[in-house]
Amino acid sequence: SSSGTAKNTSLINLHLATGQIGKPGAGPFSLTGQPNAMGGREVGGMANLLSGHRDLGNPAHRAEVAALWGVTSVPQQPGKTAVEMFQAAADGEIMALWIACTNPAQSMPNQTLVRRALARAEFVVVQEAYAGTATCAYADLLLPASTWGEKEGTVTNSERRISRVRAAVVAAGESRHDWQIAADFARRLEVLLQPQRTSTPAGLTPMFPYTTPESIWLAHRETTRGRDLDITGMSYALLEQSPQQWPMAEGQTQGQARLYQDGIFPTTDGKARFISVAYQGVAEPRSARYPFSLTTGRLRDQWHGMSRTGTLGQLFGHVSEPCVQLHPQDMRQRQLKEGDLVHLTSVRGSVLVPAQASLEVGLNQAFMAMHWGEEFLSGQSTKGERLAGVNALTSSIFCPDAKQPEFKHTAVKIVKAEMPWQMLAVAWLPDAQSMTARASLRGLMAQFDYATCxxxxxxxxxxxxxxxxxxxxxxxxxxxxxxxxxxxxxLLQLHGPDALRYTDHKRGQHRVARLVERETQTVLAGFMLAGDTSAQSWITTLLKESLPAHAYGRALLIPGATPPVPVVSRGQQVCACFNVTDLAITDHLAHSNAAPAQRLASLQASLKCGTNCGSCMPQLQRMVTQA
Structure with a gap:
């Protein structure tokens, strides 16, 4: 939000005014977008912060950190935040970028500007665990980094609880941990900038002596001494036993479970302060030309740019493809049917995407998942440029305090797209080959006006x-x-002699179907519908659910929405962890007349849905209540 700090300040004012703070079930809670966002702030992982919740603009704080680090001073000028940094790079002010643990060519707003910055920068380093991200295409130097399951360290959650993180597997190939890359580079830079530290006989203590995650954590721990987040009473040995909450100063045996229970706040007189803020509207209001409010947000089973979750087909069972959701009334007014392609356009850019009706979206509103970058949704613009996904639309206008951009509101217009020729190709492949095929197909997406893979x-x-x-x-x-x-x-292995095919070059029609024997029955291994795709619903179900296909034969090449032989689906996935469908859940509930709580417990015991990650629980509870 362009006024996010003001909104949060108002919420804190409300809590203070009603006394809802420092007691169980009350108090403003940090709902961060990252699992270790609290930990990142604690160590000063922002352009205007120093370790231990210190402000880079505060001379006393800078002096404290300089003393801890053994240097004469630290820079007094705060660095640029993400949006400011890419604007500066696009303007030629910043000539080198080092990008780690993020994918700005997908996740940043105003992708036209971001990509101009990446292209203009003279040297771009990308430190990444997945080579297929959009940002990797701009890298002059690509450093392979370990991913979360390969790392050691700590994380802090929203209740200030620090937990140990332990590697589940050894880092793959030549990848290295982020801290190793940073420390190694820093030591080499130290030799160039301060050779006396390594060349003198006495041998001054090197500034980056860290050899383990624990050694880094111990240095950070010392920076918290006497601060609001004092963790000098903690150790790795203690964290190995159980997570701990800060503050927990040296000599204390446990952390503080709840802050401000005594009504004393960290001000000179111990009293809280109300901060008056004026209401601010959205930075980009709707208009006659752009009459819709676009909100971007998360999908239940996906994470950020999907560099990791986007490789697992099992996580696409809940939402299988990109779409923009609109209220059914808005769909009718614009004569849109389910799946019709629309131009979704803001003042910054445009994407082509299917429309989907949803009662969860209000009138004159639109919702599109934040995850759909060019790796999954692309095509070619009228100017011949590759489409950059949903963040080609969003605005980089940001909150003056938090510097967070207004992702949650973009004024857009929605116009039906006329695309006479359409194609759908779907196939099962050996797992390793499927990843290779997707990478190759993504390279072809810009050859179309619209493409998703x-x-x-x-x-x-x-x-x-x-x-x-x-x-x-x-x-x-x-x-x-x-x-x-x-x-x-x-690429989809549909070209062999065992494939059935029909082609009418004059009318742009092409259909292919490949049948194979699998586990004693004939199933559909892959198909392509080009030109007329009206059969897509039933033939996709036939393939995805590996239903018996021996009765279809060449009828698979017949166009039309009605299958030549009825297709009985196993249902839509509800639980991704255990692949439980809505039909299986409905069938189980039909045999129970117990109270909702008992029905849910029976459902979980029998089908296991909702017993692992829990993300399907809201849908399960609705189904139990409505059954």
Whole structure:
């Protein structure tokens, strides 16, 4: 939000005015967007902060940190925040960028500016665990880094509780931990900038002597002494036993569970302060030209730019492809049907995306998941440029205090797109080959006006590592050259002699279906519908659910929304962890007349849904209540 600090200040004022603070079940709570955002602030991981909740603009704080670090001073000028940094790079003020643990070519707003900055920078270092992110394409130097399951360290959650993180597996290949890369670079830089520290006989203590995550944590611990987050009473040995809350000063045996219980606040007189803030509207209000309010947000089973979660087809069972959700009344007024392609446009850019009706969206509002970057949703603009996903639309106007951009509101217009030629290609492939195929297909997305490429899985394909599904959907004003379709066929292994096919070059029609024998029955291994895609619903169900297909034969090539033989679906996925569908849940609930709590418990005991990550629990509870 462009006024996020003001909004949060108002919430704190409300808590103070009503006395809802320092007691169980009360108090403003930090709902951060990252699992270790609290920990990041504690160590000074922002452009205007220093370790231990210190302000870089405070001379006393700078002096304290300089003494702890053994240097004469630390820079007094705060660095630029993310939005400011990319603006400066786009303007030529910043010539080198080092990007770690983030994917700005997907996640930052105003992608036109971000990509101009990345292209203009003379040297771009990307420190990344996944080579397929959009930002990696701009890297002059790509440093392979370990990912979360390979790391050691600590994290702090929203209740100030510090937990130990332990590596589950050894870092893959030549990848290194982020702290190792940073410390190694710093030591080499120290040799160049302060050679006396390493060349003198006495040998001054090096500034970066860290050899383990614990050694770094101990240095950080000392910076908290006497501060509001004092953790000098903690140790790795203690954290190995159980997580601990700060503050926990040296000599204390446990941390403070709840702050401000005594009504004393960290001010000179111990009293809290109300801060008066005036209401501010959105930075970019709707207008006659841009009459919709676009909100971006998370999907239940995905994470940020999907560099990791986007590789698992099982996590696409809840929301399988990109879409923009609109109120049904807005759909009717614009004569839009489910799945129709629309131009979603702001003053900064445009994307082409299918429309989906949803009663969870208000009138004149639109919702699109924040995850859909060019890795999954792309195409070619009218200017011949590659489309950059949803953040091509969003605004980089930010809160003057927090410097966070206004992701949650963008004024847009929505216009139906006329794309006469459309294509859908779907196939099962050996798991390793499916990832290679997706990478190659993503390279072809810019050849279309609209294209999406996603993995998939199904309840019938629950054994991970066996095979992976690939779905490639595209649309254009006219049919591409047939050789282009053959290229897609080869990537999806639809080109063999065992494939059934029909082609009408004159009308731009092309259909392919490949049947295989699998576990004593004939199933559909892959298909392509180009031109007329009206059969997509039933034939996709037939393939994804690995339903028996021996009765179809060449009828698979017949166009039309009605299947030649009825297709009985196993249902829509509800629980991603155990691949439980809505039909399985409905069937179980039909045999129970108990109270809702008992029905839910029976459901969990029988099908296991809702017993692992818990993300499907809201939907399960609705189904139990409505059954």
């Amino acid at each position: 996603v993995p998939f899985a199904s309840a019938a394909n629950s054994r991970l590592g066996e095979r992976g599904g690939v779905l490639f959907r595209a649309a254009r004003q006219d049919a591409p050259a047939h050789g282009f379709l053959e290229q897609i066929e080869k």
